Amino acid sequence: MPLYEYVCGQCGAHREALRSSSLADEPIECERCGSDDSSRQLSRFCAMSAGADGGHSIAGGGCGSCAGGHCATCGSH
Numbered sequence: 001m002p003l004y005e006y007v008c009g010q011c012g013a014h015r016e017a018l019r020s021s022s023l024a025d026e027p028i029e030c031e032r033c034g035s036d037d038s039s040r041q042l043s044r045f046c047a048m049s050a051g052a053d054g055g056h057s058i059a060g061g062g063c064g065s066c067a068g069g070h071c072a073t074c075g076s077h
């Protein structure tokens with residue numbers, strides 16, 4: 001089951017969750033403020049993709065381009 005990262009739209013808290021891919025874009029409750037106004041980030045997913053693809057950015061925890069939710073490096077959107 002893939003690990004997804006979410007950012008709370010209310011307080012900005014990050015959280016990670018193991019979810020099935022069918023639930024990837026569903027809102028998830030914030031552990032800090034309880035809001036479900038979350039947006040999914042792709043940094044961790046991208047890191048794994050980049051590692052499998054070219055072996056870079058694994059130690060960095062992301063490829064930078066993923067921070068805004070769009071990644072030209074790994075092709076995620």
Ligand SMILES: [Zn+2]
Binds near residue numbers: 030035
């Ligand atoms: Zn929150």
